[in-house]
Amino acid sequence: MPITILLADDHAMVRRGLHVFLSTQTDMKVVGEASNGQEAIEQAEKLQPDVVLMDLHMPVLDGIETARRLRTILPGIRVIVLTSFSDQDHVIPAVRAGVKGYLMKDIEPEDLAVAIRNVHAGQAQLHPAAAGQLMHVMASSDIQLEAQDTVRTDSTAYGKVQNHEKLKQPLQMEENSPSLDALTRREQEVLALIAQGLSNKEIAVQLVITEKTVKTHVSHLLDKLGLADRTQAAIHAVKNGWV
Numbered sequence: 001m002p003i004t005i006l007l008a009d010d011h012a013m014v015r016r017g018l019h020v021f022l023s024t025q026t027d028m029k030v031v032g033e034a035s036n037g038q039e040a041i042e043q044a045e046k047l048q049p050d051v052v053l054m055d056l057h058m059p060v061l062d063g064i065e066t067a068r069r070l071r072t073i074l075p076g077i078r079v080i081v082l083t084s085f086s087d088q089d090h091v092i093p094a095v096r097a098g099v100k101g102y103l104m105k106d107i108e109p110e111d112l113a114v115a116i117r118n119v120h121a122g123q124a125q126l127h128p129a130a131a132g133q134l135m136h137v138m139a140s141s142d143i144q145l146e147a148q149d150t151v152r153t154d155s156t157a158y159g160k161v162q163n164h165e166k167l168k169q170p171l172q173m174e175e176n177s178p179s180l181d182a183l184t185r186r187e188q189e190v191l192a193l194i195a196q197g198l199s200n201k202e203i204a205v206q207l208v209i210t211e212k213t214v215k216t217h218v219s220h221l222l223d224k225l226g227l228a229d230r231t232q233a234a235i236h237a238v239k240n241g242w243v
Helices: 012-022 037-047 063-073 088-096 109-120 128-150 155-167 185-195 200-207 211-225 230-239
Strands: 003-008 028-034 051-054 078-083 101-104
Touching: 003 012, 003 037, 003 109, 012 028, 012 109, 028 037, 037 051, 037 063, 051 063, 051 109, 063 078, 063 088, 078 109, 088 101, 088 128, 101 109, 101 128, 128 185, 128 230, 185 200, 185 211, 185 230, 200 211, 211 230
Parallel strands: 003 028, 003 051, 051 078, 078 101
Antiparallel strands: none
């Protein structure tokens, strides 16, 4: 069965270009289009696509609110944002709204097809710039919480700290989770740059190695850490305090 896709963008030429390209993929089928968020919801309810590929800035109803409503109405549908914005004001609300993919419109067509397949398979797909924004917010939140803990010194505060530590448990490294020592020094450097939101090309420039070599390092570190993709690797690194 092909992956069924609904396109939502207020620019007809963008929808047309996406439709033409996705139609060349034998495992994908565009089943409908929408020019605004409200139409996207109505079409999604009618067509029940596997994936909604949409812009963030649309009339009537923007992409973030559309994603939020789709998550409530049709939780089985996976939403991928295709946008030109990678700042916190767009990335964080979109992730909180439940999008499974956050991609930039300058993405290579072949990479878009791969991302759609990965999201359909249950993986999250974030553009490096979007992942970097998410990592920054996560790290900042952790620092603020730790700072609050340091000023709690009485017995009542101690109890609050204990409760706070329980809340922070998901951010701690699991007992059986592979340690940073499982990675080579170069793989650790690549992981740190992934967590900063750099793309493979940017990492290659930073480390003065080829992009192919970077891809090899990424593949190896994912295997060693038992992770599915670079987004998981970045989140894993921040959660465990490796960067």
